[in-house]
Amino acid sequence: MEYRPQEMETRWQEYWKANQIFRVNPDSSQPKYYCLEMFPYPSGKIHMGHVRVYSIGDLIARFKTMCGFDLLHPMGWDAFGLPAENAAIEKNLHPSLWTTQNIASMRGQLEKLGLSYDWDREVTTCLPDYYRWNQWLFIKMFERGLAYQKEGSVNWCPSCETVLANEQVVEGECWRCARLVIQKRLTQWFLKITAYAEELLSSLTTLTGWPERVLLMQKNWIGKSSGLELRFPIVGRAESLTIFTTRPDTLFGVTFLCIAPEHPMVPLLIEGTSEREAVLSFIKKAQGQDKTVRTSLTLEKEGIFTGAYGHHPLTDEKIPIFVGNFVLMEYGTGVIMAVPAHDQRDFEFATKYNLPIRIVIAGPTGVPTGAYVDEVGVLVDSGRFTGLAVQEGQKAICKFVEKKGVGQEKIYYRLRDWGISRQRYWGTPIPILYCKQCGIVPVPLSDLPVLLPEDIPFTGKGGSPLSQSPLFANVVCPKCHLAASRETDTMDTFFDSSWYFLRYLSPHETKAPFDSPSAARWLPVDQYIGGVEHAILHLLYARFFTKVICDLGLTNIREPFSNLLTQGMVIKDNAKMSKSKGNVVNPDVLIDQYGADTVRLFSLFAAPPEKDLVWSDDGVQGAFRFLTRVHRMVSRYGGSEMIVPVGGADTLGVGTPIYRMTQRTIKRVTEDIEKFSFNTAIAALMEFYNFLSHEMEHPQTAVPFYKETVRGAMDHLVLLLSPFAPHLGESLWEMLGHPPSISQVAWPSYDPAWVEDETVEVVVQINGRIKAKFNAQAATPDEVLQKRAFDEPKIIAAIAGRPIKKIFVIKGRLINIVL
RNA sequence: GCGAGAGUGGCGGAAUGGCAGACGCGCCAGACUUAGGAUCUGGUGGGUAACUCCGUGGGGGUUCAACUCCCCCCUCUCGCACCA
Numbered sequence: 001m002e003y004r005p006q007e008m009e010t011r012w013q014e015y016w017k018a019n020q021i022f023r024v025n026p027d028s029s030q031p032k033y034y035c036l037e038m039f040p041y042p043s044g045k046i047h048m049g050h051v052r053v054y055s056i057g058d059l060i061a062r063f064k065t066m067c068g069f070d071l072l073h074p075m076g077w078d079a080f081g082l083p084a085e086n087a088a089i090e091k092n093l094h095p096s097l098w099t100t101q102n103i104a105s106m107r108g109q110l111e112k113l114g115l116s117y118d119w120d121r122e123v124t125t126c127l128p129d130y131y132r133w134n135q136w137l138f139i140k141m142f143e144r145g146l147a148y149q150k151e152g153s154v155n156w157c158p159s160c161e162t163v164l165a166n167e168q169v170v171e172g173e174c175w176r177c178a179r180l181v182i183q184k185r186l187t188q189w190f191l192k193i194t195a196y197a198e199e200l201l202s203s204l205t206t207l208t209g210w211p212e213r214v215l216l217m218q219k220n221w222i223g224k225s226s227g228l229e230l231r232f233p234i235v236g237r238a239e240s241l242t243i244f245t246t247r248p249d250t251l252f253g254v255t256f257l258c259i260a261p262e263h264p265m266v267p268l269l270i271e272g273t274s275e276r277e278a279v280l281s282f283i284k285k286a287q288g289q290d291k292t293v294r295t296s297l298t299l300e301k302e303g304i305f306t307g308a309y310g311h312h313p314l315t316d317e318k319i320p321i322f323v324g325n326f327v328l329m330e331y332g333t334g335v336i337m338a339v340p341a342h343d344q345r346d347f348e349f350a351t352k353y354n355l356p357i358r359i360v361i362a363g364p365t366g367v368p369t370g371a372y373v374d375e376v377g378v379l380v381d382s383g384r385f386t387g388l389a390v391q392e393g394q395k396a397i398c399k400f401v402e403k404k405g406v407g408q409e410k411i412y413y414r415l416r417d418w419g420i421s422r423q424r425y426w427g428t429p430i431p432i433l434y435c436k437q438c439g440i441v442p443v444p445l446s447d448l449p450v451l452l453p454e455d456i457p458f459t460g461k462g463g464s465p466l467s468q469s470p471l472f473a474n475v476v477c478p479k480c481h482l483a484a485s486r487e488t489d490t491m492d493t494f495f496d497s498s499w500y501f502l503r504y505l506s507p508h509e510t511k512a513p514f515d516s517p518s519a520a521r522w523l524p525v526d527q528y529i530g531g532v533e534h535a536i537l538h539l540l541y542a543r544f545f546t547k548v549i550c551d552l553g554l555t556n557i558r559e560p561f562s563n564l565l566t567q568g569m570v571i572k573d574n575a576k577m578s579k580s581k582g583n584v585v586n587p588d589v590l591i592d593q594y595g596a597d598t599v600r601l602f603s604l605f606a607a608p609p610e611k612d613l614v615w616s617d618d619g620v621q622g623a624f625r626f627l628t629r630v631h632r633m634v635s636r637y638g639g640s641e642m643i644v645p646v647g648g649a650d651t652l653g654v655g656t657p658i659y660r661m662t663q664r665t666i667k668r669v670t671e672d673i674e675k676f677s678f679n680t681a682i683a684a685l686m687e688f689y690n691f692l693s694h695e696m697e698h699p700q701t702a703v704p705f706y707k708e709t710v711r712g713a714m715d716h717l718v719l720l721l722s723p724f725a726p727h728l729g730e731s732l733w734e735m736l737g738h739p740p741s742i743s744q745v746a747w748p749s750y751d752p753a754w755v756e757d758e759t760v761e762v763v764v765q766i767n768g769r770i771k772a773k774f775n776a777q778a779a780t781p782d783e784v785l786q787k788r789a790f791d792e793p794k795i796i797a798a799i800a801g802r803p804i805k806k807i808f809v810i811k812g813r814l815i816n817i818v819l
Numbered sequence: 820g821c822g823a824g825a826g827u828g829g830c831g832g833a834a835u836g837g838c839a840g841a842c843g844c845g846c847c848a849g850a851c852u853u854a855g856g857a858u859c860u861g862g863u864g865g866g867u868a869a870c871u872c873c874g875u876g877g878g879g880g881u882u883c884a885a886c887u888c889c890c891c892c893c894u895c896u897c898g899c900a901c902c903a
Contacts, residue, residue: 213823213898220822220899227903245903258903301901326901336903344820345901414902535898605843606831612896614831618844625858626843632858680833683842690842697860763838768884770838808883814837818883 003631005595009727013114021741022116024072033069034522035061036501036561038530038538039076039123042102043083046109048570048577048603048615049531051587055600056567056609056678057529058115062723063673065116066747072522073116074504076123077103080131080493085426085465088458095426095458099126109588113596114726116743121507125496126426130503132449133513134495135431137545139442140552142432146192149440152419156184161461163423188421189430189489193544197222197413199558200543209563211610214535221536223414228398229333230407232257232310234269235318241265241310244332244412247375248401249393252382253339253360255350257310258303258324260334261286266306269321273307279323286325301326301349313406314383314397324349332412340371347371361390418541420492425456425465427490435477435484444478450486464488497538498545501525501560512554519555524562532566539564565676568612577615585615597725598624604678604724626686627728630721633693634732638714653709660757661691662713666750669720678724685721692717711736716748764789765816766798782809789815 016022037057040050061073077099084095091098103124110117123130141147155164157174164174164181174181193200201222204215227246234240241257259266261283270276282304303324310319326345327336340350340357347370350357361377379385379393388396401407421430429450431443443450453472456465466488467473477484505518530538539561546560569576572583590599602623607613653659665688672681692713715736722729722742733742756778762785764772772792776785786809789795799819808816 216823217898223899223902225902243903247903324901326903328902331902333903338903343903345903348901412902532897602843608832611825611832616831616844619831622843628858679831680842683833686842761838765838765884768837768882773838806883808837810837810884814884816837816883 001631001635003628003728005597005627005727006592008731009112009114009596012727012730013111015730015740016114016116016743019741021743022071022073022118023120024118025070028070030068030070032072032522033061033064033527034072034525035064035527036074036504036525036529038528038534039078039497039500040106041078041081041083042099042106044102044105046106046587048585048587051113051599052570052603052609052613053529053531053567054110054113054115055603056565057527058113058600058726059604059673059678059723060527060529061116062726062743063747065743066719066723066745068746071116072121072504073118074121074123074507075110075115075117075119076121076500076504077106077125078493078497078500079103079124079126080427080490080496082424082426085424085458086460088425089460092458094454096126099426112588112591113600116726121504123500123503123507125493125500128449128451130500131428131496133499133503134428134491135443135448135450136445136513137499137549138491138495139431139445139448141191141548142442144551146195146548147189148192149187149189151185152188152190153183153185154188154419155181157181161463186421186423188419189432189487190417190419191544193418193541194413194415196544196547197224197415198411199547200415200540203543203559207559207561207564210561211564211566214532214539214564214566217535218540221415221540224411225413226409226411228401228407229410230313230337230401232313232319232337234321235309235311237268239265239268241321241335242333242407243335243337244410245337247339247342247394248397249375249379249382249385249388249390250339250342250360251314251337251397252379252385253341253358254312254319254337255340255356255358256338257319257321258327258336258338258346258349259306259321260327260329261323261325262329263334265335266323269306269308275305275307279304279306282323286323301345301352303349303353313401313404320355322349322353330416331414342371342373344371344373418492418494418544420495421489422492423464424490425452425458427493428495429466430487430489430491432487433475433477433484434487435480435482437482438477438479438484441477441479441484447478464490466490494537494541498541499549501528501542502549502555513549514554516554519557523555523557524560527563527565528561529565529567532568535566565609567609568607570615571612572615585617590620594620594624595627595727597627597728601627601682601724605682606679608679609676626689627725629693630689630717631728631732633689633696634714634718634735637696637710638732638736653712655754655758656709657758658692658695658709658713660754661688662716663750663754664756665720666716666748667752667755670747670750673723682724685717685724688713688717688720718742719745719748760812762789762812763814764792764795765814766795767819768816771795771798776812778812780812782811785809786815789817 035057037053040046061071065071079099084099087093087098088095125131138147157164157177157179159177159179160174173179201219201224204218207215225246227244228248229242229244231240231242241259243257266283270279301324303322306321306323308321310321312319327334338346338349340346340355341359342361347357358381360380360382361372362380375390377390379388382393385393385396398409402409429452431448431450433441433443435441453466453469455469455471457468458465473486473488475484475486499513502514502519505522506515509515542560547558549555550558571577572585575581575583577584587599598620602620603613605623606616606619665684668684669681672678672684696710718729718732718736719742726743729742730740734740758778759775760778761773762776763770772794774788774792776788786807802819804817804819806818
């Protein structure tokens with residue numbers, strides 16, 4: 001019988017569907033396992049990256065199912081987003097229609113891969129069923145002060161008259177019309193993720209199942225720094241400037257202050273001074289610089305004296321105040337104290353403008369070439385703190401400053417609040433009304449969902465599309481019943497993906513985002529799998545939402561994903577597969593040619609999951625050959641006349657080489673899957689096949705119950721292969737005379753007593769170099785092995801009568817004789 | 820600049836102190852065949868006629884024994900980057 005994957009795969013996909021094999025069993029008493037892969041954006045077609053991540057997830061899900069877990073393995077669509085809107089502009093196709101069509105075709109592709117999803121739980125974020133709960137969550141956050149409005153800057157294309165996402169700004173220009181993008185200040189909605197900054201940071205240590213580098217990226221992103229906030233009174237005025245420093249120990253080395261050009265205190269500083277005009281033109285120049293230029297390290301540090309002075313609260317000196325292009329308004333207080341002796345930037349600035357450099361930490365000499373920034377040394381020239389070590393000095397100065405009432409210790413985070421307003425159509429409408437009488441009014445929960453209007457022309461111009469619909473925008477205030485207007489911005493689509501894993505728990509729930517008993521049963525996600533490109537934003541937002549939702553009393557978990565696997569990219573011709581590079585491989589073509597099992601097997605075999613996978617058409621061919629060979633062996637030797645009862649098979653032929661090999665393979669495959677070493681698990685299966693096929697070509701007739709032993713081995717080969725190549729697994733299982741479905745058969749266990757070979761090859765070394773080898777019974781005592789070594793002619797020759805210093809015996813493996 | 824990860828045959832990769840190169844691809848030879856881009860069998864790190872010698876980015880070290888542990892350096896990938 002020939003291996004024809006196409007017919008076989010269709011047949012089993014239909015069987016699984018008709019028999020609801022992968023539907024979650026609500027009455028199960030088995031331990032739960034929630035296996036989740038990041039859901040895709042429905043762009044229209046799946047690519048190899050999808051094939052890879054879903055193959056990994058499906059393997060884990062099928063393996064865990066066979067291991068006796070009750071599986072939740074859902075799939076859905078991250079269905080809001082810009083491409084749909086662009087398609088609408090370009091092809092005059094409504095985003096909802098475009099998205100629905102894409103989902104239908106992509107679902108078909110995923111089904112063709114034979115993935116074990118419970119499709120009854122499919123979640124689609126652009127449906128009102130889903131996004132009404134976005135609105136619900138938004139209002140809950142608004143009520144708690146976690147959603148608020150403020151002015152923020154956005155990328156704005158003056159010719160398209162629209163806001164652009166950061167990814168749409170290509171080298172400072174609009175991706176569509178190449179017009180220079182400007183920064184525009186708009187009032188936007190923000191989520192107060194900073195309120196959770198400390199917990200988002202500190203609980204990273206509890207995420208032991210996450211890759212170290214993702215934890216590190218999150219840590220850096222949150223960017224906690226503790227230091228001292230200190231007020232410098234402005235000489236001759238009532239106001240003062242507040243600075244932030246992480247090096248309070250260098251306070252006595254301050255020789256000037258530097259303020260950001262955008263700082264609101266600047267006009268006050270230069271009021272009526274002779275420097276006013278010069279400073280204003282400097283500020284104008286600095287603000288004209290692009291944001292990325294402004295913050296690049298290569299930017300020449302420039303500044304100008306304001307004419308004003310600050311009063312050093314500890315030394316009572318007059319300190320000149322400069323405006324500096326390298327000082328950022330967005331971080332800290334927007335003002336810095338400059339200590340050129342101990343900060344490289346301050347040093348460069350001071351050198352350029354001939355400002356004094358005062359050493360206050362005793363370290364190595366040689367200051368003129370750079371600043372001494374190490375936090376090692378002793379304070380010098382620092383008044384009453386002189387002589388203290390750096391660490392002590394920091395503590396003492398903070399304490400002194402606080403006591404004196406001129407400042408306090410303070411913690412700053414790099415993390416900013418999350419601006420979620422998008423001047424777009426294809427997203428969740430923000431459920432807020434603006435009433436002249438009552439101000440900002442959230443839409444009453446009973447009025448949700450706020451539906452997206454249908455009567456919108458897609459021009460790509462004129463700001464928020466929703467404002468074009470008078471029917472949508474003009475409403476009556478629910479409080480005072482006077483005319484009010486609707487918020488016409490929609491939400492960032494990251495909002496949608498921040499909690500979709502909760503919606504899977506009870507996707508048809510109509511009273512809440514999800515029901516609590518389901519949450520208690522399934523949370524947290526046991527294994528999350530996705531691309532490392534989401535290491536920061538999506539995963540940070542999802543963690544934030546989980547904490548908020550817990551604080552709303554809806555769950556009792558504070559971290560959503562216990563274990564995270566980040567898979568590498570799919571590479572071809574030394575580049576990531578992409579349309580623009582022209583190096584894409586179409587999964588459909590491969591599935592038509594080789595079948596889904598082959599494509600899946602190759603994706604798992606070619607590289608460890610977290611590494612990049614180099615695509616190889618020949619490698620796919622190799623995977624296909626392997627499956628063909630297994631198929632041929634089972635159809636040739638696994639005839640039903642040889643049926644033995646399941647469970648009975650493995651008691652036959654105990655101790656034979658075939659039996660031992662079977663046991664060893666079960667162990668290897670099980671352990672390799674558990675540590676995500678799928679490539680070596682498949683290698684073990686290949687070795688098992690090679691061994692078996694060799695055995696069958698040269699049968700060892702002395703083995704009792706030979707046929708039955710081989711049968712047991714084939715049963716196990718098929719079982720172990722089935723989560724990697726599920727369709728073939730089903731067919732071969734059937735061919736071996738078992739009833740379907742193999743996906744519900746228990747994963748085999750092994751007897752540790754039989755995983756080792758009966759005989760071992762022992763290597764004999766002289767001074768660490770191999771001189772001889774011999775075979776011995778595995779259980780041979782060390783002394784006997786040692787004696788055997790000395791009987792080897794090559795060893796005798798190598799020793800040549802010289803005295804022996806020492807002998808090392810590694811049990812059952814190696815003997816090293818040191819001369 | 821800071822941080823993380825990686826560097827092993829012609830290629831993807833395996834081995835976490837104990838036989839370097841499992842498994843696969845490719846290649847070579849043979850078998851079957853009208854035919855082979857199908858299938859099967861055997862071989863395949865390099866040098867050498869051979870004994871053997873060399874070999875895991877480079878250099879040093881620890882050890883009876885190092886791809887593996889330690890120190891220095893080089894290259895590549897990713898992340899962050901005037902963060903006060």
